[in-house]
Amino acid sequence: MAFIARKSVKSTAMSIFRVQGEPMRKTIATLALLALASFAHADVLVSDSDSIASTVDKHVRRVAVAAQGAQIIAAGHNGHVIKPGEKRRRGGVHLSAVIQATGSAQLVDSLGLKYFINTNVTFSTSSSASGAMSEASYTHAVQASTSAGGLVASTLSDAFDGYGAICVSLTNATGPCQTGNAAYTMYNKNGPASVDATVPAIPQCTNRQYVFAAQTVGGLSVRRKIYVPTNDAFARSLNFFTNTTGAPITFTMVTSNNLGSDSNTRVVTTSSGDAVVTTADRWITSFQNYSGNTSSDPRLGHVIQGPGAPTPVSNVNFVDGDDNPYWTYPITLAPGQTKAIMNFVTGQATKAAAATQAAALTALPATTTQCMSATEISQVVNFAISTDLSITKTAPATVSAGGGLAYILTVTNNGPATANSVSVSDALPAGLAFVSATGTGWTCSFAAGTVTCTQPTLAVGAANPITIIATAPGSPGTLISNTATVSSATSDPTPANNSATAATTVVVGTAAKLAFTASPPPTLLPGGPFSVTVAVEDSSGNVVTSNSSSVTVALTTAGGAV
Known part of the structure; x- marks a missing residue:
C-alpha cells in the first residue's frame, strides 16, 4: 500500500493519493485519507476501479464526521458515479482523493x-x-x-x-x-x-x-x-x-x-400534527434515530413555506429511512x-424544541x-410576507379660531406578520401650525409641513398612540380636513385601512378666560425673579395661546412687613 502526496494538505490545497490492494487495505487507506481531510476541513473525492460502494457507504462516510463537514463523493476511474450497492469489476484497487474546500x-x-x-x-x-x-x-x-x-x-x-x-x-x-x-x-x-x-x-x-x-x-x-x-x-x-x-x-x-x-432518518412531526409529510405542510421536524438511549445529531426543523403563500410547494419527498429529502416550487x-x-x-x-422553533419561524417574527x-x-413568494396595518385618527369636531387642536393617531398591526420599518405620515393642511408630535416608542419629526413618526418593527397588536398638537387658523368657518397614512416595508394586502381622516370646524371663540400658575421660591428677596405660566383658554377649554416667562418683582416694605 502506498501514498503519493502531490501537495501538502491545506484547506484549499489538492492532494493526490494512490493505493493498491484488496478491499480491507482499501478501507484502511480511505480512512487514512479522511484523517488527513479532517485537518483540511475538506471534501474527499474517492475513485477506484473496483467495487467500493459498500466500503464508502458503510465505513468511509461514517468517518467523515471527523472532518467537520467533509463529504465523500464516490466515482469510478472512468467518471462513473458509483452508487451504494453497485458492483464493479474486481481487480487492482486504485484510490485517489481530491481534497476540496x-x-x-x-x-x-x-x-x-x-x-x-x-x-x-x-x-x-x-x-x-x-x-x-x-x-x-x-x-x-x-x-x-x-x-x-x-x-x-x-x-x-x-x-x-x-x-x-x-x-x-x-x-x-x-x-x-x-x-x-x-x-x-x-x-x-x-x-x-x-x-x-x-x-x-x-x-x-x-x-x-x-x-x-x-x-x-x-x-x-x-x-x-x-x-x-x-x-x-x-x-x-x-x-x-x-x-x-x-x-x-x-x-x-x-x-x-x-x-x-x-436509514436512521425519522420524521418526528409536521405542521399538520402528524408524521406524514405532504405539500400542505409548512414545516417538518426530523432527527437521527436513537442508538440505545441517545442520538448524537441535532434535532432538525425544516421550514419550507408559509400560510397563504403565492407560490406554495408543489411536490415533497420526506420519509423515514431516507436522508435525502427534497421539495419543489413551480415558478x-x-x-x-x-x-x-x-x-x-x-x-x-x-424534538419538542425543534417543533416549537419551526412553528415560530413559519410565523415570520x-x-x-x-x-x-x-x-x-x-x-419572496413561498411566504405571504404581509400584514394588515390600519390607522385611526380622532380630533374634536370644533376648535376656536387660533385655538389649539390635538389629533390622536392609533396604528394597529392586525397580523399575521410583524411589520418592519413602520412609518406614519401626516401632511398638515394649510393654515394649521405645527406645535408638537409625540408617542411612546415612536420617533417623530416635522419637516416641509409633514409630521413623520417611525418605529423599526411593530408586532401584531396596537402601537402606542401618537399625539399631534397644532394651532388652528384664525378664520371662523374654516373646515380643517387632516389625513394620516401608515406604511411599512412589509407588504400590506389591505391598503384601504392605511389612511384615516379627521375633520374639524373652526368656530368663533367666546368667554375667553385667563388662567395662570405661579411657583415662587420660599423666600422672595427685593428684586428677585420668579416664574409664572399663563394659559388662555376659550369657553370650550381649547388652549388659545401659552407663554412662560420669568419676571422681576420690585418689593417695598410697609409697616415692617415684606
Whole structure:
C-alpha cells in the first residue's frame, strides 16, 4: 500500500493519493485519507476501479464526521458515479482523493449551533453545492433529549452531509436533483462567496450573511444568500431568480439535501400534527434515530413555506429511512421579473424544541427578515410576507379660531406578520401650525409641513398612540380636513385601512378666560425673579395661546412687613 502526496494538505490545497490492494487495505487507506481531510476541513473525492460502494457507504462516510463537514463523493476511474450497492469489476484497487474546500464559512447562531457553509465548491455534486451547509455542530454541550424522555448533556454534531443545495429545471421536473441529468442544473461552481456589504451596520447583520455569485441557467439569472443571526436560532437561505429575457419563463426550483442520518432518518412531526409529510405542510421536524438511549445529531426543523403563500410547494419527498429529502416550487417569471424562495433550518437539543422553533419561524417574527431589504422581502413568494396595518385618527369636531387642536393617531398591526420599518405620515393642511408630535416608542419629526413618526418593527397588536398638537387658523368657518397614512416595508394586502381622516370646524371663540400658575421660591428677596405660566383658554377649554416667562418683582416694605 502506498501514498503519493502531490501537495501538502491545506484547506484549499489538492492532494493526490494512490493505493493498491484488496478491499480491507482499501478501507484502511480511505480512512487514512479522511484523517488527513479532517485537518483540511475538506471534501474527499474517492475513485477506484473496483467495487467500493459498500466500503464508502458503510465505513468511509461514517468517518467523515471527523472532518467537520467533509463529504465523500464516490466515482469510478472512468467518471462513473458509483452508487451504494453497485458492483464493479474486481481487480487492482486504485484510490485517489481530491481534497476540496467546503464548509469554509462558519457562522454560529444564538444557541451556539455552528453552521459550515460551502463557499467555493469546484466539483459536481447534488448536495454539497454552492451555499449548501456541509455540517452543523454545537460549540458546547446541550441538554439533549433521550429515548426514555429524559435529558443528557451532549455536544450534538454532524447535522448534515450537505443541506440546502438547489437545482433548476427548465423542463419543470419535480426532483430529485441529479448531476448529469439534463433536466436539472445545479447551482454550483460559482466561486467564493462574499460577505454582504449591503446589510445594515448592526451586530445582527454585519458579517452574518454571505452572497453567492449569479449563475446563468437558460434565460434565468440565479443567485443565493445564506444568513445566520446572532439573536435567533436558524439558518436562512434566500434563492433569487431573475428572468433576463423578453418572454415569460416557467421553471421549477428543487432543494437537494443530505441529512447524514441514512436509514436512521425519522420524521418526528409536521405542521399538520402528524408524521406524514405532504405539500400542505409548512414545516417538518426530523432527527437521527436513537442508538440505545441517545442520538448524537441535532434535532432538525425544516421550514419550507408559509400560510397563504403565492407560490406554495408543489411536490415533497420526506420519509423515514431516507436522508435525502427534497421539495419543489413551480415558478413563473414575467420578463425582467425577480422572485425569491426562502427556506429556514434550525437545529435544537430536543424534538419538542425543534417543533416549537419551526412553528415560530413559519410565523415570520422580525428576526426572520432582518438584514433583508424591502425589495427582497417583496420578492419572496413561498411566504405571504404581509400584514394588515390600519390607522385611526380622532380630533374634536370644533376648535376656536387660533385655538389649539390635538389629533390622536392609533396604528394597529392586525397580523399575521410583524411589520418592519413602520412609518406614519401626516401632511398638515394649510393654515394649521405645527406645535408638537409625540408617542411612546415612536420617533417623530416635522419637516416641509409633514409630521413623520417611525418605529423599526411593530408586532401584531396596537402601537402606542401618537399625539399631534397644532394651532388652528384664525378664520371662523374654516373646515380643517387632516389625513394620516401608515406604511411599512412589509407588504400590506389591505391598503384601504392605511389612511384615516379627521375633520374639524373652526368656530368663533367666546368667554375667553385667563388662567395662570405661579411657583415662587420660599423666600422672595427685593428684586428677585420668579416664574409664572399663563394659559388662555376659550369657553370650550381649547388652549388659545401659552407663554412662560420669568419676571422681576420690585418689593417695598410697609409697616415692617415684606
